[in-house]
Amino acid sequence: MKYLILSDIHGSLPALEQVLRFYEAEGYDSLLLLGDLLNYGPRNGLPAGLDAPGVAARLNALAARTVAVRGNCDSEVDQMLLSFPMMGDYALLDAGGRRLFLTHGHVYGEDRLPTLGCDVLLCGHTHLWKLEPAADGRPAVCNTGSPTFPKGGNPPTFATLDDGCLRVRRIDGTTLAELRL
Numbered sequence: 001m002k003y004l005i006l007s008d009i010h011g012s013l014p015a016l017e018q019v020l021r022f023y024e025a026e027g028y029d030s031l032l033l034l035g036d037l038l039n040y041g042p043r044n045g046l047p048a049g050l051d052a053p054g055v056a057a058r059l060n061a062l063a064a065r066t067v068a069v070r071g072n073c074d075s076e077v078d079q080m081l082l083s084f085p086m087m088g089d090y091a092l093l094d095a096g097g098r099r100l101f102l103t104h105g106h107v108y109g110e111d112r113l114p115t116l117g118c119d120v121l122l123c124g125h126t127h128l129w130k131l132e133p134a135a136d137g138r139p140a141v142c143n144t145g146s147p148t149f150p151k152g153g154n155p156p157t158f159a160t161l162d163d164g165c166l167r168v169r170r171i172d173g174t175t176l177a178e179l180r181l
Contacts, residue, residue, distance in 0.1 A: 001095060002027065002162035007034035007104065007124020008146035010041065010073065014049035015147040015171065016058055019158050022173040028160070031062050032093070033086065034124040034144060035071020035104030038078045047148045056081035067091050071104040071125065090114065095161060098181055101139070110141055120166065120181065122159070127151040129159075129168045131177045140166070140179060147171050 004023045009016050023031065037059065038052040059066065060083045068086035079087050090103040101108070101118035105125030108114050113121065120140045129145030145157035145168065156171035167178040 002029045003032050003095065003160065004028040005032040005034065005122055005144050005159040005161065006147065007144045008036045008127055008148060009055060010036055010044060010047050010148045011038050011050045011052040011055055012047035012148040013051040013054040013058070015156060016055050018171050019147050020058065029065065031066045032102055032122065033066060033068035034102060034122060035069050036073045036124065037086065038081065039073040039075065041073040044149050053081065067093060067102065069102050069104055072106040092116065096164065113138065129154055129157045129176065131166065131168050131179050133179055140181060142166050142168065144168065
C-alpha cells in the first residue's frame with residue numbers, strides 16, 4: 001500500500017492540486033489527511049488560491065481512499081462540505097504490520113504521546129516538517145509540514161509512506177528526507 005500524507009492545506013486549491021498531481025502520477029493508493037483542510041485560521045494570512053469549496057470537491061473525489069483527522073482550524077461546518085469523516089482527533093492505521101497514529105498535533109503530538117502505543121506518529125500543526133527515527137521507546141515521528149504555509153524558511157511539503165520508507169517531500173515531489181521503518 002502506498003500512502004500520501006498531507007496536513008495544513010488551509011483551503012489552498014493550487015497547493016492541493018500540485019500535491020495531487022504527484023499522488024496520481026505516482027499511483028498512490030490512499031490519502032492520509034492530518035487536519036486543517038479547508039479553513040485558513042485566524043493566525044494565518046489568506047492563502048494563495050483560497051477555494052475551500054474547490055478543495056472539498058477535489059478531496060471528495062478521493063473519499064473512498066481517504067483517512068482524515070481534525071485539525072485545530074477544522075469545524076463541523078467543514079465536515080458538512082466533506083463526504084468522508086474528519087472530526088476525530090486521531091486515527092489508528094495498520095500499515096504493513098506497523099501501527100500508525102494519525103493526528104493533527106494540537107491534542108496529541110510529540111510532547112503528548114498517545115497511551116495506545118504506536119510505531120509511527122504522523123502529525124502536522126506546526127508547519128515545520130520533521131522526520132525522526134524511533135528511539136528510547138518512543139515512536140518514529142513524521143511531521144508533514146505544510147504545502148500552503150510552511151514556516152521556519154522551509155519549502156512547502158508533504159510526506160509519503162511506501163515500501164517501508166517514510167519520506168518528507170517538497171511540493172514538487174522531490175525528497176527532502178527519508179526514514180526506513
